[in-house]
Amino acid sequence: MRADEVLANALRLFAEVGFANATVKAIGDAAGVNPALLYYYYENKEALFIAALQYAINSAIENQDSLDLVERTADPAAVIRYYFEKNRRLVTPLSHMLKLMLEYRTAGTRIPAVDELIRRFYEAELALLSRAIRRGIRIGQFRRVDVERTAQFVSTHLDGLVTTATIRPDVEVGRIISHLERVLFDYLGGGGTADTVRAASNGARLAMRPS
Numbered sequence: 001m002r003a004d005e006v007l008a009n010a011l012r013l014f015a016e017v018g019f020a021n022a023t024v025k026a027i028g029d030a031a032g033v034n035p036a037l038l039y040y041y042y043e044n045k046e047a048l049f050i051a052a053l054q055y056a057i058n059s060a061i062e063n064q065d066s067l068d069l070v071e072r073t074a075d076p077a078a079v080i081r082y083y084f085e086k087n088r089r090l091v092t093p094l095s096h097m098l099k100l101m102l103e104y105r106t107a108g109t110r111i112p113a114v115d116e117l118i119r120r121f122y123e124a125e126l127a128l129l130s131r132a133i134r135r136g137i138r139i140g141q142f143r144r145v146d147v148e149r150t151a152q153f154v155s156t157h158l159d160g161l162v163t164t165a166t167i168r169p170d171v172e173v174g175r176i177i178s179h180l181e182r183v184l185f186d187y188l189g190g191g192g193t194a195d196t197v198r199a200a201s202n203g204a205r206l207a208m209r210p211s
Helices: 003-017 024-031 035-041 045-061 076-089 091-107 112-138 147-167 173-188 194-208
Strands: none
Touching: 003 024, 003 045, 003 091, 024 035, 024 045, 045 091, 045 112, 076 091, 076 112, 076 173, 091 112, 091 147, 091 173, 112 147, 147 173
16 A cells, blocks of 8 residues: 555545545545555544645655755755745645645644644744745845744745635636745845756755765
């Protein structure tokens, strides 16, 4: 059994039909796995929901929670551009993840493990953006701004754009994410190039390798 395939299908089905309507049988069938086998690895549907959300969050914050990523990359703007590039590439699983988060938040029931996953996701995202912006200011690449409020602006607006695209299929989410990126760099007074995006991507991979 390939766990990634199971969790990717679970994420998609939970997002499409909701937690209440998704069944372990449907998830197993979509992944080509005997549903009885899923109960060997996941105690119940709630455990599978938590695992699917964790899978989505881990995919989204991979390379983002490395403490020295910004310091290892010479150009802070490149780190921010890499962040936007990754969000454009992962827009479908991100939209599924946000749907799950919204359903969980509105359901009323609180699961500590899910609360911790959501906290970890936004903490990693805000930390990456804040470190990059702060370092850009320090080296004179960006003008002085309120770092925390700027990072929060980007994070909340990106959530809104991805959510809007799931409601309005005519919206080209990649283009509007790129527009948000341009707005941010206009505000900061500095940007990067395609080469610096690749440099940041390489730096992120290196930062995650064991020394």
